[in-house]
Amino acid sequence: MSRTDLAMYSRAYKTIVSAPPILWVALFLLLPYALMFVHSFWAVQDGALVHHWNLDNYKKLFTNPLYAQVLFRTMRIAASVTLCSLLLGYPLAYYLSFHSGPRKELLYQLVIVPLWVSYLVRGYAWKTILGSEGVLNGFLQYLHITHEPVSFLLYSPFAVILMLTHIYTPFVFLPIYASLEHIPRPLVEASQDLGASPASTFFRVILPLSIPGLLAGATFAFLLSLGDFLAPLLVGGSSGTMIANIVQTLFGAVYDWPLGAAISVGILLITISLLFLTERLEKRWSFK
Amino acid sequence: MSRNSPTRRSPLLAFYAMLVFAFIYLPLAVLILYSFNRDGVGGFPPQHLTFEWYRQLFADGPIWDSVLNSLIVAAGAVALSLTLGLLAALALDRASFPGKALFRRLVLLPLILPGIITGLSLLMFVVLAGFHLSLLTVFLGHGTALISVATTELFAGLQKIDRAQEEASLDLGATPWQTFWRITLPNLKLSLIAAGLLIFTLSMDEIAVTFFLIGRDNTLPQEIWGRLRRGITPEINAVSTLIFAVSVLLIIIWYRIRTRSVGTESQQLVERP
């Protein structure tokens, strides 16, 4: 095969390979996202969409106290979910990676299983548990710990946080576990050899080297919680509404697509900035 | 084992880990338990256990219709995502072209963005294009959104392939096309299967994007969602339990495949002379 043949082949190969996904992604991802972006600058008049370019939607976003309130509530919920998931997921990952001995593989599989179980199934489970007629209340009354149903369990931000923590703890576990596994064991031995107690070794060696995984997991949990609209619908009630629900109603009953698009763009911007931030932090904390 | 070992075992940590496991599994255990409860989804303890709800489930036509719909969409999504994902992974691994960085980020975007945004964007597109909402639009949504999953998995698989093998193939006279079919693809077999299983599961479970693209025919999650609105019966527990059982089966299969593909990397140093 001559050099020019090879060059031609390689160019043909590259075109055949990259063209379809590029075209598809441009048409079915780039274009839709662009549409969303563009809609945010339009308006609705008399129940119909008008291509009247303006920034009113964004102004509404900043001035309407309802949206700010819900947005902050959403961010608080997302932060709580992230924190709780980390508090549950990190020690679990640490235990599995360093202390679980021969049962490590089995335990790992056990942690992964819930990830594959439908989100809806898990959310539904919480719904049945937390309700005033639900299993938890029944359990508490059965043990005579309470005498009437505890109402704040369901249809509250608490329920949303509980459900989302349950869902995202395995998600947070995965990258943390991966980065812990990547820590060469001789480093841990070297630390002990130099006189550091196991606790000291954890804070000085293991934790710093696991930060990339920790950041990845935390970002995942935060961003997914931020844009979640199903959990509020299942267990959030009116006090647990999140920003994505507002978008949902704007696209549904209220029929104000432009405003909904504007809020979506807002969520998108938060997402992108957070990703950018964590990417920088991860680079700083990854030592190759 | 060893006597007087300077404890590397920490009982406190083990206990805590157990608590976390309990937290993860108890709700599911409760779910499964109450699928057998004659008296409904609540109260404690469940006193009359029965298979009645499962009987009802198996006679429930609309549910099984929705299962069929989900299967069709999932199969289509797997085919579409794997094909485009494979090409995208190849392009990202081996080709250089203008806008590659943008392409990479764009492909991965649905993974990170809330599903509602992807779903609504696609809805706008569909409306603009004048399509009616139907299983086809759902299929389009799943297939597109899940390209990111396929690409990630297959890209990782490509990175593990020893380039020397492909070079040897070319050296022995095979064309790039032949090399692709005879060397590259077989090496990706395990990655393809693992990715396929993952995409299948994600598609079967998908709600966020589906929510906005669904027409008259329901997928399974949508059907369940609709029922939730109307009232909760343990029949939903029953179908959830079945979903759980199938998921466990799939994950076991996926895990076996995954660990086979990792091969010697996962072997531990058994002895240190």
Add this chain to the structure above:
Amino acid sequence: MSSAAISQPASVDANAPLLEVRAVAKRFGSRDVLKNISLNIASGEFLTLLGESGSGKTTLLRLIAGFEQPTSGEIWMSGERLDMLPPHKRRVNTVFQNYALFPHLNVRDNVAYGLRVQGAPKNEIPARVDEALNMVKMAGFAAARPSRLSGGQQQRVALARALVNRPQLLLLDEPLSALDANLRKQMQSELKSLQREIGITFLFVTHDQEEAMALSDRIALLRDGALEQVASPREIYARPATAYTARFIGQTNLLPGEIRRSIATCGVLRWPLDEPDGPVLFSLRPEMIRLSPDGKRQTNEVKFRASVQQQVFAGASELLEVDCGAGQLLRVRLPACGPLTGEHEFVFSIADAIRVAN
């Protein structure tokens, strides 16, 4: 052979061993990796654990460091029980095979690590770190990250990191095996002079017998989890106790034979030997055999005629393979003498045929 003769080098006080390994055994699953090892290490000595992979040398090191526990037996250091202590409480430091430098800390912080975690006075730390870095000639790299250093540089930092803590015993787990040949030789001599200078006891693990002979005050040869022989390099070379030792360290000719009525017979070679009848095995080093052109033989020598089969030129010497007749082949090392062909007379002293156990 757990009862191998253990000799102390003359320069070290034989009355106060720093480390005592008493009947230590280690089992992994169904494998006995170490079988009943007893060994004393004197203060200030450079002792090498030598052996093939699978001999148990690294396991023994890890037992002393504290990363494994003995299945039976005890380890004592300076009159106190060592194996009961967790690794971070032992006054033992390790230089790991792949250095195990902390990637998230720079060189200075790596070296200071041990001092910091043990709570050394803050104002002392910089001086001690600088002293350690100077000792290994890495003073200019204090702010660098490990990932930027070459293998040899990382190795020095690992050494400094261990030594700055002034341990009673330094363990080195094949620290030079990842270096290329020239760097290795250089590091060997630096390591040796460093140890002489600071006087800390070194326990060094390697599979390279040349390295062991160059560095050690004593060598402990391990074979399949048991001590084959423990002696100084000169002694272990000149008087190997077993055939295994003779073959492992340096090159040798192993001559199986028989003693009958005070005559030792090995193939075509015979010489008087006043010992009881029975089968016998001798180790004869190739360099102990000389050319004997003048045909004369002393009473304490053995003479034989052999034809040169092969000759390998090695710069300062020649390595010949000669046939003594009836297929009995011997290796002979001669000072460089030009190509030899045909038959020649060779001679060796009877005393150089060392009797070895099988």
